[in-house]
Amino acid sequence: MGNVNVCLKLFVEYLQIEKNSSQYTIDHYEYAIVEFFEMLAEQGIVNVEEVQYHDARLYLTRLFELKQARKTISRKISSLRSFYKFMLRENLIKENPFSLVVLPKSEKRLPNFFYEDELEVLFQSCKTDTPLGERNLAILELLYATGIRVSECSTIAVKDLDFFLSTVLVKGKGGKERYVPFGTKAAEALKLYVDNGRKRLLEGKPNQDALFLNSRGGALTARGIRLILDKMIEQSSLTAKIHPHKLRHTFATHLLNNGADLRTVQELLGHAFLSSTQIYTHVTNEKLKKTYMAHHPRA
Template sequence: MSEPFNKYLQRFIEFLRVEKHYSDYTVQFYRYDIEEFFKFTSEQSIEDLKEIEYLDARLYLTTLHDQQLSRATIARRVSSMRSFFRFLSREKVITENPFALVQQAKGGKKLPSFFYEEEMEELFAVCEGEDPLDIRNRAILELLYATGIRVSECTGIEMKHIDFDFSVLLIKGKGNKERYVPFGSFALEAIERYIATARKFLMKPTDHHSFLFVNHRGKPLTSRGIRHILTTLIEKASLTRKIHPHMLRHTFATHLLNNGADLRTVQELLGHDHLSSTQVYTHVTKEHLRKTYLTHHPRA
């Protein structure tokens, strides 16, 4: 990567972190996508960002298709480049965004994976022990399923964010946006039990932080730690599928809609800026209804 290109990349990364408040995970994807584009420009002997035109952007899109990348990956790459060049335009580095008019053909959206209610019961069953880590894991599972919060949001919960009287959480989401999320009696009982027993056991006398969930050393639990916990629960439950961090979030939304919740409420609970982000779950519920009909109707 040439020095001028790298300089602008670093400025853009700083912009994402400081002004947009994007997570390290998101910034990492932007960096990777832009560095991949810089490899392309190097192969095309493009030495100045000002030289890049619409036709170069179209050629890059063709290159991505030739690599047989998924539609979602290509769409993300194009979106990253559009944002990067929009930033360069704002900074007066370039006059026109070469990716502004590049459109990736939209394919069918992949429906989000979720757990059926019976599978959730199996997951809860494997963390019913009296061990402090079992009690903690039960509280994590109950809370993620009860609220639909992101794993990163779960790790950021502090004791002061919990209103036990009204069973409400203050959640700090993407871009430091705050929202209140209610949770039910099962999650409340699991959290209160965890705080009263397991958390005290796991915390060391020298630990003075106020984060709700801690690891076996009493330190704040990370997103990676929660992903490991969920994977372990899946293995214990002998469920024949892999888990990813968003599956419990998908399950939360799907089960709400299956049981009659309205889309706007689910949007607010999930912290989605746009209703279109929530509407994908209506496709899941329709598919669920179709399968139920085909399975149980005598003349289906």
């Protein structure tokens, strides 16, 4: 029963059924577990119960030698710890070899965000004289207005939009749903796209539930949205790089800078824990410090 493939299959079923984890999360777990046992196979270890603490430590050392990011290493160790915790719960092993492995401290990186004047340049560079242009502006306005993840944006259906209440139903991590409000600018861009650009993209093609469509009238993927954002930056006069979470970081930072409370921002972002949202207070505190140093007579 200690066969890795059998145990991994049981663990994946547990993640899917009991934990309701997303496929993205499950893939990360699987990758870490398979990688770990591929390393152990070199030493002749093929069963989960054969693994001991020193094997877990060796894996950790190997990851550092490969110069992997601390965040990546932490995620992999956490995945294996959860895997063995499940095995322990099912009485398939007698001890968890990862229970004493200390996770490396995460690097303290402040979220990267756009300043308001940079964001304005980005909006101004988005031309709306084509269906794809209308779609791109709608994506940009919605991401900034709601702070949703790119993966969440790609799963929005037309029926999830409520123009009367100015809210969108978002399906987040672990299948959790939340309603997020959007403002007048986003509403205008979305209405223009839904009433005009989206209809033109669908001409002569099968109907689609997805809100955002590609040039062929199919559902736009998260990867497609990332490519669109990259192209927007290229076409603007901005030199800053854009990454999937930058508009999300900008949304949270601008809200806090303008007086929003942390709990509200937590709910809007769909964070399970307040600690995930608190990183943004470091950004706003940095702004306070700069303002103080620039304007206080005895700074």
